Amino acid sequence: MSDPKKSEKVTMKMLAIELGLSTATVSKALRDSYEISAETKARVIAAAGKLNYIPNPFASSLRNSRSHTIAIILPEIADSFFSQAINGIETIVSQYQYHALIYLTHESYQREVQLFTELNSGRVDGVLLSVSCETADTKHIQYLLDTGLPLVFFDRISKGLAAASVRTNDLESAYLATSHLLTQGCKRISLLTIDGFPAMLQSRAKGYKEALSDEKYPLYSNILSCHSKYDADNINLIKQHIEEYHPDGLVITVEHLATSAYMACKELKLKIPAEIKIICFTNQLTASILQPPLSTVQQPAYEMGKQAAELLFQQLTGKQMSVQHRVLPSVLMIRESSTPDING
Amino acid sequence: MSDPKKSEKVTMKMLAIELGLSTATVSKALRDSYEISAETKARVIAAAGKLNYIPNPFASSLRNSRSHTIAIILPEIADSFFSQAINGIETIVSQYQYHALIYLTHESYQREVQLFTELNSGRVDGVLLSVSCETADTKHIQYLLDTGLPLVFFDRISKGLAAASVRTNDLESAYLATSHLLTQGCKRISLLTIDGFPAMLQSRAKGYKEALSDEKYPLYSNILSCHSKYDADNINLIKQHIEEYHPDGLVITVEHLATSAYMACKELKLKIPAEIKIICFTNQLTASILQPPLSTVQQPAYEMGKQAAELLFQQLTGKQMSVQHRVLPSVLMIRESSTPDING
DNA sequence: GTGAAAGCGCTAACAC
DNA sequence: GTGTTAGCGCTTTCAC
Numbered sequence: 077m078s079d080p081k082k083s084e085k086v087t088m089k090m091l092a093i094e095l096g097l098s099t100a101t102v103s104k105a106l107r108d109s110y111e112i113s114a115e116t117k118a119r120v121i122a123a124a125g126k127l128n129y130i131p132n133p134f135a136s137s138l139r140n141s142r143s144h145t146i147a148i149i150l151p152e153i154a155d156s157f158f159s160q161a162i163n164g165i166e167t168i169v170s171q172y173q174y175h176a177l178i179y180l181t182h183e184s185y186q187r188e189v190q191l192f193t194e195l196n197s198g199r200v201d202g203v204l205l206s207v208s209c210e211t212a213d214t215k216h217i218q219y220l221l222d223t224g225l226p227l228v229f230f231d232r233i234s235k236g237l238a239a240a241s242v243r244t245n246d247l248e249s250a251y252l253a254t255s256h257l258l259t260q261g262c263k264r265i266s267l268l269t270i271d272g273f274p275a276m277l278q279s280r281a282k283g284y285k286e287a288l289s290d291e292k293y294p295l296y297s298n299i300l301s302c303h304s305k306y307d308a309d310n311i312n313l314i315k316q317h318i319e320e321y322h323p324d325g326l327v328i329t330v331e332h333l334a335t336s337a338y339m340a341c342k343e344l345k346l347k348i349p350a351e352i353k354i355i356c357f358t359n360q361l362t363a364s365i366l367q368p369p370l371s372t373v374q375q376p377a378y379e380m381g382k383q384a385a386e387l388l389f390q391q392l393t394g395k396q397m398s399v400q401h402r403v404l405p406s407v408l409m410i411r412e413s414s415t416p417d418i419n420g
Numbered sequence: 421m422s423d424p425k426k427s428e429k430v431t432m433k434m435l436a437i438e439l440g441l442s443t444a445t446v447s448k449a450l451r452d453s454y455e456i457s458a459e460t461k462a463r464v465i466a467a468a469g470k471l472n473y474i475p476n477p478f479a480s481s482l483r484n485s486r487s488h489t490i491a492i493i494l495p496e497i498a499d500s501f502f503s504q505a506i507n508g509i510e511t512i513v514s515q516y517q518y519h520a521l522i523y524l525t526h527e528s529y530q531r532e533v534q535l536f537t538e539l540n541s542g543r544v545d546g547v548l549l550s551v552s553c554e555t556a557d558t559k560h561i562q563y564l565l566d567t568g569l570p571l572v573f574f575d576r577i578s579k580g581l582a583a584a585s586v587r588t589n590d591l592e593s594a595y596l597a598t599s600h601l602l603t604q605g606c607k608r609i610s611l612l613t614i615d616g617f618p619a620m621l622q623s624r625a626k627g628y629k630e631a632l633s634d635e636k637y638p639l640y641s642n643i644l645s646c647h648s649k650y651d652a653d654n655i656n657l658i659k660q661h662i663e664e665y666h667p668d669g670l671v672i673t674v675e676h677l678a679t680s681a682y683m684a685c686k687e688l689k690l691k692i693p694a695e696i697k698i699i700c701f702t703n704q705l706t707a708s709i710l711q712p713p714l715s716t717v718q719q720p721a722y723e724m725g726k727q728a729a730e731l732l733f734q735q736l737t738g739k740q741m742s743v744q745h746r747v748l749p750s751v752l753m754i755r756e757s758s759t760p761d762i763n764g
Numbered sequence: 765g766t767g768a769a770a771g772c773g774c775t776a777a778c779a780c
Numbered sequence: 781g782t783g784t785t786a787g788c789g790c791t792t793t794c795a796c
């Protein structure tokens with residue numbers, strides 16, 4: 077009979093009966109209402125502990141229209157940027173005793189839209205969003221914003237929406253990365269990137285182009301978009317590109333293409349940095365032990381996650397009404413992949 | 421007045437009024453009950469679409485005692501294993517139209533216990549768990565199992581609990597990794613690991629020891645536990661260890677120590693693999709472009725996540741009553757860090 | 765300081 | 781085939 081698997085969950089009603097009080101009193105006592113005497117509060121808390129009472133979150137959510145839950149919507153997670161960002165987000169979420177639902181769009185616009193339709197259900201009090209590459213049309217986001225649900229963009233931001241955001245100085249970083257390669261003597265710098273609508277990608281391409289056009293000598297500008305989901309395909313694309321255009325420098329805008337670029341160079345027996353110099357936007361800790369150590373533009377991913385979550389909670393707690401935009405600086409970490417080859 | 425921010429959420433009651441039906445009929449129609457005529461169903465669905473009706477998940481959860489949500493509890497996420505595992509989990513979760521709450525314990529037993537007390541609230545229908553290193557006492561887990569909440573361990577499993585699990589063949593893999601180094605001529609192989617109670621860590625250490633004791637010649641067995649959260653500290657620990665014991669081989673049981681070990685060797689100007697050979701349990705894609713390419717024991721992380729989630733849903737849907745344990749094979753990827761130096 | 769009662773939005777047994 | 785009704789567990793007015 078006392079099979080624990082069958083033991084009913086203890087409800088507030090049971091607590092009330094046990095104590096000879098009403099559920100109203102118990103509820104108030106547990107929420108530390110001023111109406112309740114200290115003595116009763118103590119009794120209630122003691123009994124709650126003894127009976128292992130755990131409030132049913134759905135009952136209170138239903139009653140209060142508050143879920144104490146946020147949604148984190150990301151394109152992917154197999155990437156050190158988002159891993160670190162989630163850690164930052166989680167820090168704040170747990171601090172506020174909130175819960176975080178995680179959803180991946182896999183860069184699919186359709187999946188993103190589908191997720192958004194359900195977000196309106198009240199399941200979450202707010203959303204942290206990094207849009208998919210395919211997201212050009214942002215009606216689904218605007219619609220959600222119109223319902224008044226707090227939303228904060230991080231890293232991958234859609235243009236033209238009145239929502240808070242946290243991003244890095246992508247244009248400047250790409251400019252600096254490109255300038256760095258120019259300073260190192262590169263004359264033919266290609267940009268390796270992916271297709272997509274998030275402002276971030278455009279800013280990085282723009283930074284690259286501006287750095288080139290600020291130079292005096294004849295320009296070589298060439299953008300390769302690696303659109304495949306499969307590394308093997310991208311390696312081939314990069315190899316073809318290198319064989320056709322013979323770039324002596326690569327600025328890579330997304331983390332996962334670094335490995336592909338290295339592999340492509342390896343297969344072509346191209347020496348980094350002697351024959352081609354590389355710098356990549358990435359947070360991977362292994363950058364410094366790569367062959368050769370990879371120069372990187374490192375984003376403050378953890379901090380971005382933290383700040384995005386903080387902005388969201390400011391909205392949730394009504395502390396902040398204006399739409400805030402934060403821009404955090406990335407750091408250029410210059411390593412051997414982009415500096416004169418000591419052996420060369 | 422029609423400020424969208426203030427527009428009330430449309431409820432089933434509104435739908436019913438709009439259609440001149442009762443909420444019962446609407447509810448049944450939406451759930452495609454056999455009691456409702458095709459015509460009514462069509463009308464209801466049309467109206468729901470038109471009015472943008474989204475069911476309140478808390479109301480149904482409260483009513484049905486089903487949350488359609490699972491919890492994913494992990495030590496950390498800044499690690500390629502868990503990133504990939506989450507992707508696998510998410511695939512299955514979205515397939516079942518479920519939601520996934522994510523919690524990080526940061527390897528803290530206390531945090532894990534704290535999370536567990538709340539899990540009993542009904543907020544989730546099931547749990548996917550990878551225990552923290554500190555988790556020796558598993559009462560909190562046993563308690564939850566006793567309530568009948570489905571739980572599946574993955575990768576980091578606690579011993580002696582009657583719960584489903586998905587893991588890799590850790591003992592065998594560590595045995596093979598160690599044997600491999602022995603075959604390559606190593607005589608003094610150290611194990612670099614972390615302290616902790618999950619069976620996985622013990623199995624890996626055991627595999628290492630068994631491989632050594634299966635050898636005939638005089639044995640060197642030495643386990644270094646890198647307990648710090650900070651890479652810099654661990655690099656120093658590893659340097660000290662190398663300087664004191666002069667190992668000619670390292671088997672590393674956890675991903676993040678690979679970078680520390682490489683850094684330590686770099687700082688000591690020790691040549692990998694000429695002077696010291698290394699093999700590490702890791703899923704990082706960059707292993708092949710490290711300096712030198714790192715031999716790895718690669719776990720099928722994505723697949724593990726998928727299978728763990730599948731086992732959980734089998735329990736949730738009542739398709740599986742017996743407690744299942746799955747063991748997936750890891751793959752040894754032999755690269756330059758553990759093979760004879762071509763230049764040496 | 766405490767309790768009765770209504771209701772959050774949905775579902776399902778039961779009536780008609 | 782459709783409607784009435786009770787109730788999931790909690791919060792909160794309002795009465796006492």
